[in-house]
Amino acid sequence: MKGSEISRRGVLVGSSALAISTTFSTKVMSAAPAASAITPQLIEAAKKEGKVVWYTSVDLPLAEKIAKSFEAKFPGVAVRVERTGAERVFQRIGQEYGSNIHAVDVANSSDAAHFIVWKNQGLLEAYVPEDVAKFYPTEHKDPDGMFASFRVWVSIIAYNTNLVKKEEAPKSFADLLDPKWKGKIVKAHPGYSGTIMTATYQMQRDLGWGFFEKLAAQNVMQVQSSADPPKRLALGERAVMADGNEYNIFQISETGGPVAPVYATEGSPLIVGPTGMFKAAPNPNAARLFCNYSFTAECQQLIIDVGGLRSMHPETKEKPGRTPFKQIKVMKDDPAAVEKMSDEIKQHYVKIFRV
Amino acid sequence: MTIALPAQAERRRFGIDISKPVLYVFAAILCVLILLPLSWLLVFSVTDAKGAFTLGNFYRLFTESSFYEPFVTTFILATSSAFICCAVAAPMGWLVARTDLPFASIIRALVTASFVTPPFLGAIAWELLAAPNSGLLNKIARDWFGMAQDEHLFNIYTLPGLIFVISCYTFPYVFVLVANSLDRTPGELEDASSILGGGRWYTARRVTIPLVLPALLAGALVAFLQAMTLFGSPAILALPAGFHTMTTKIWSLFQFPPKPELAAAASLPLLVLTVILLRAEHMILGRRGYSVVGGKYGAPRLIPLHRWRWPAFVLCIVVLLNPVFLPYAALFNAAFSPVASTFLTMQNFTLHNVYFVLFELSAASLALKNTVILGTAAATVGTVIALVIAYVTARQAVTGWRVLGFLATAPIAIPGIVLGVGLFLSYTRPPFVLYGTLWILLIAFVTIALPSAYQQLQAAFRTIHPELEDASRILGATRLRSLWQITAPLLRTGVIATWCFIFVGVMRELSAAIILFTSETKVVSVLIFDLNESGDLGAISVIGLGMLLITFAVVIAVNKIPGFGNVRFRT
Numbered sequence: 001m002k003g004s005e006i007s008r009r010g011v012l013v014g015s016s017a018l019a020i021s022t023t024f025s026t027k028v029m030s031a032a033p034a035a036s037a038i039t040p041q042l043i044e045a046a047k048k049e050g051k052v053v054w055y056t057s058v059d060l061p062l063a064e065k066i067a068k069s070f071e072a073k074f075p076g077v078a079v080r081v082e083r084t085g086a087e088r089v090f091q092r093i094g095q096e097y098g099s100n101i102h103a104v105d106v107a108n109s110s111d112a113a114h115f116i117v118w119k120n121q122g123l124l125e126a127y128v129p130e131d132v133a134k135f136y137p138t139e140h141k142d143p144d145g146m147f148a149s150f151r152v153w154v155s156i157i158a159y160n161t162n163l164v165k166k167e168e169a170p171k172s173f174a175d176l177l178d179p180k181w182k183g184k185i186v187k188a189h190p191g192y193s194g195t196i197m198t199a200t201y202q203m204q205r206d207l208g209w210g211f212f213e214k215l216a217a218q219n220v221m222q223v224q225s226s227a228d229p230p231k232r233l234a235l236g237e238r239a240v241m242a243d244g245n246e247y248n249i250f251q252i253s254e255t256g257g258p259v260a261p262v263y264a265t266e267g268s269p270l271i272v273g274p275t276g277m278f279k280a281a282p283n284p285n286a287a288r289l290f291c292n293y294s295f296t297a298e299c300q301q302l303i304i305d306v307g308g309l310r311s312m313h314p315e316t317k318e319k320p321g322r323t324p325f326k327q328i329k330v331m332k333d334d335p336a337a338v339e340k341m342s343d344e345i346k347q348h349y350v351k352i353f354r355v
Numbered sequence: 356m357t358i359a360l361p362a363q364a365e366r367r368r369f370g371i372d373i374s375k376p377v378l379y380v381f382a383a384i385l386c387v388l389i390l391l392p393l394s395w396l397l398v399f400s401v402t403d404a405k406g407a408f409t410l411g412n413f414y415r416l417f418t419e420s421s422f423y424e425p426f427v428t429t430f431i432l433a434t435s436s437a438f439i440c441c442a443v444a445a446p447m448g449w450l451v452a453r454t455d456l457p458f459a460s461i462i463r464a465l466v467t468a469s470f471v472t473p474p475f476l477g478a479i480a481w482e483l484l485a486a487p488n489s490g491l492l493n494k495i496a497r498d499w500f501g502m503a504q505d506e507h508l509f510n511i512y513t514l515p516g517l518i519f520v521i522s523c524y525t526f527p528y529v530f531v532l533v534a535n536s537l538d539r540t541p542g543e544l545e546d547a548s549s550i551l552g553g554g555r556w557y558t559a560r561r562v563t564i565p566l567v568l569p570a571l572l573a574g575a576l577v578a579f580l581q582a583m584t585l586f587g588s589p590a591i592l593a594l595p596a597g598f599h600t601m602t603t604k605i606w607s608l609f610q611f612p613p614k615p616e617l618a619a620a621a622s623l624p625l626l627v628l629t630v631i632l633l634r635a636e637h638m639i640l641g642r643r644g645y646s647v648v649g650g651k652y653g654a655p656r657l658i659p660l661h662r663w664r665w666p667a668f669v670l671c672i673v674v675l676l677n678p679v680f681l682p683y684a685a686l687f688n689a690a691f692s693p694v695a696s697t698f699l700t701m702q703n704f705t706l707h708n709v710y711f712v713l714f715e716l717s718a719a720s721l722a723l724k725n726t727v728i729l730g731t732a733a734a735t736v737g738t739v740i741a742l743v744i745a746y747v748t749a750r751q752a753v754t755g756w757r758v759l760g761f762l763a764t765a766p767i768a769i770p771g772i773v774l775g776v777g778l779f780l781s782y783t784r785p786p787f788v789l790y791g792t793l794w795i796l797l798i799a800f801v802t803i804a805l806p807s808a809y810q811q812l813q814a815a816f817r818t819i820h821p822e823l824e825d826a827s828r829i830l831g832a833t834r835l836r837s838l839w840q841i842t843a844p845l846l847r848t849g850v851i852a853t854w855c856f857i858f859v860g861v862m863r864e865l866s867a868a869i870i871l872f873t874s875e876t877k878v879v880s881v882l883i884f885d886l887n888e889s890g891d892l893g894a895i896s897v898i899g900l901g902m903l904l905i906t907f908a909v910v911i912a913v914n915k916i917p918g919f920g921n922v923r924f925r926t
Contacts, residue, residue: 099783
């Protein structure tokens, strides 16, 4: 256990981060601070800083749309989106903090385990946006007020409707192992994508590594981001995806793209993407404003309508035509277990898929 | 030449020649630039994760299949690419330089275009063209030949596919070396052979080919090294296919949790191999020196091709379809069609991707700014350093010039990604904390550009006989002054070409940048790689086309500067 914690902190997270972590681990932090609203003073202070740097793993066009909606609401505060896979975001922040570079204001990761690590390292600031305090269910916010679930979705199977008839489409993960899918499957990588890291954990727990060994024998096309398999389906490059973002499938199918989702009978891996701000944020007020805005019903409705994501904000409405979230059979998420097993998962995965 | 020495000794009594100190400063800079990261790599390769001495990294390297398989793959890849490049580029170079091939200058320009095209951009374009199912060429093939939906003509996600794409963007190195060498070979030598009764083939075999052989061998070597150290193309094409090359393997070792020790160990065999190859080249060619440019020779005699003129031209164009026309067309198609794999028509034309890149992509403007700043700075600094070192080694100006020459050539053996890590290790700790600034990228780009810049300028020096400098020095000029007033003007085109070469190189560079960038210091190549990993092919196409426009603008602008003449790239 201890070994994995050290490795998770990483070689490149230098002494400074560790020093902070020991300083703060002695303090007792049992309760979150009081909720903060978006006040005119906060907006003013944010405007003085003029920008906010947002590290996220959400699909780039959507990230930029969220950024633009924030800029439209708070003119004078520009958002710079730093988008890459969640595992890369994690490495990047570790590498930067290890070198005393504090560039990130707000982070949003698709691997909830990252927030456990950052919290343990004492990097996160306790800041509770009003909507989080008022509306968010307990299991979707940190008891110490350092992060909350900005977005929720599932990793799913999907297919290209031009290449596969609905009745012939796979219904379950087990169906993917049928020889007829050999050479026709695309999947993303847990070393890059937090979504796939989380999904791989849940699938190896529920289905066993044997499933992946058989899947690898199907000559899968290996891409990196969990946003990429849906796009490869839309191109017609592969017929079926074994994992990838449900929200990209919604985006593509609702704009006329030839893709359709499948919710596997075994259950679809549940992915939670928290947002939190950093203590050493270079633009702390803009960071607070951005965090606060992220959890408003307005922003949450946007990520549903435009992004195809799910929201834990009870005042949002699901978009008609999509399978309601409650009806989807999901696998259980367990960020603490992912945190402990992530290195092992990556190693095992590389052994099986060779890249 | 011999009288230069006493003159020099006499001169010393009257003034201080500052050339020595200046040269030593450059030597020191070079040592820091190259030795610092290399030493860290060396140290890391024999340490374990806890920092204790071990040889375990090397043991794993040669016993685990996940390590030695990429070695084998890389060797096959590099050898095949070098072979293909020579087979294609040598005849083309000869056609362009020595025959009455129509539109030879256009062919040269197109080769330059393929040279300045970033290989990773070419790889992405070839994904669009020859992905087995969505590739445009495969779609056309299905239409034409009535193939079934899941049949395909080409599959770019294979080792041969990767070899093909790498060759597309490596053959210009061989072409330019061969063509330039043929350009410089005076026709009189061949004429002399003919006059003395040598037939056309005899002349070719005994005169022309031996004269070009050094360039061809050097070209094969450069092609081999390029293919071996390339990162972008394998990362784009090999990973989806499920195999690694050495560079992608090394890169994967820096993914979280990073294993720099293993990566350092994995990079050392590449370094050793390169050193051996460079020594071999030197041994083969070492004793043959040709000072062919010295006076007023006539232009080389062009061989009439007669009825083969146009077939030869068509052949060149067919070759150039692969690195230039087809990929550019695919990028254009992807930039303006709604889905990258859909053929562009008048009806589906969209500016959506252009709008996204210009108005929504918040990282684009910063990346572009960084790239232009770094390109200009690296080109200027790199040219100056390469010029001085090339001078020192060409004229053997200080003791230890061999070491300088070796140091300047050494980075060619270091895959960019490994250099990136070496620099990361070197410049994230005192006394030089540069990570997170543009400086570390500048150092990386200068170091990477140095070998070719140095070789290019050294070749230029070799073609200029030292007698002019000697004359200047006999008349009392210091070494620096004669360098500045005599040699530099003679080298003008070479210097400008080198500047251009480095600038373009910075636009193309991905492998070191991918390790060294931070959110504030992102460059365009990294942005494109990011976008590729999330599958945003439309946005890549727009940025890629923009990048090509900037590159061509720089190349053309430099060509238009009066007095500089037609700049040609040399490696």
